[in-house]
Amino acid sequence: YSTRLVLTNDPNIKIGEIGLPWHTLVAIFEPFVIHHLFKKEKNIEIKLAVQDYMEIENIDYNDFMKFTKELILNPDVIPSHIKNGLIDVLNQFLSDQVVMCKRDPVVQRKSWFSATPVITEGRVAYVNSMDLGPMGGDSDGDTVAILPVFTNEAKQDVMEKMNPTKNKSKWKDLSSYNGVMYNPSLDSISTIYRATKNENNKGVY
Secondary structure, three states: OOEEEEEEEOOOOOOOEEEEEHHHHHHHOHHHHHHHHHHOHHHHHHHHHHHHHHOOOOOOHHHHHHHHHHHHHOHHHOOHHHHHHHHHHHHOOHHHOEEEEEEEOOOOHHHEEEEEEEEEOOOEEEEOHHHHOOOOOOOOOOEEEEEEEOOHHHHHHHHHHHOOOOOHHHHEOOOOOOOEOOOOOHHHHHHHHHHOOOOOOOOOO
16 A cells, blocks of 8 residues: 655645545555444445445445545545545544655655655645655655555554654754754745735735
8 A cells, every 4th residue: 555646845734744635545544444434333324325426236345445446546526425424434543544755756864754644635745844855855746655554563663763753863964064954945935935925925934
């Protein structure tokens, strides 16, 4: 289970988080979605809605995996009630999940990081403006590979070693003259300026 998305930045995403499209999250956390759809009675309505959408009877795991493939190719054609239902399912377990992220192409060791996934719209991956620089991203079409981490031991390990909110060594860069990775880059400043630009065309940053 993995995906690759164009990487961009958003000051509304917290440091150590990554914003991922809802349909991408359904795909990379497919085992969890299937478990909650088929094992939790409270999700029976969304399960039946997917079944009706696929025009089949007695939907099973394999049917839902076929649906997921269609979802990734054409998320915009999925009816809103199914989309909202699947987002509700994601919210039932997503707060406990962790993903590993790899900026492609890799430019340094810190291009790898771990993050807590949050649900966003669109078809790109969002990181905090301050997270973009340390991983070597610059909003010019770079992509990021996303790999979910499933076991509790692995989640704890990658969060302690690879998440900037847990491991402060990710803030350090011994090759830099000031040794600090988390400086606002020109891309970060530009994003913040545009996000806060008022009607008089002035930024408040």
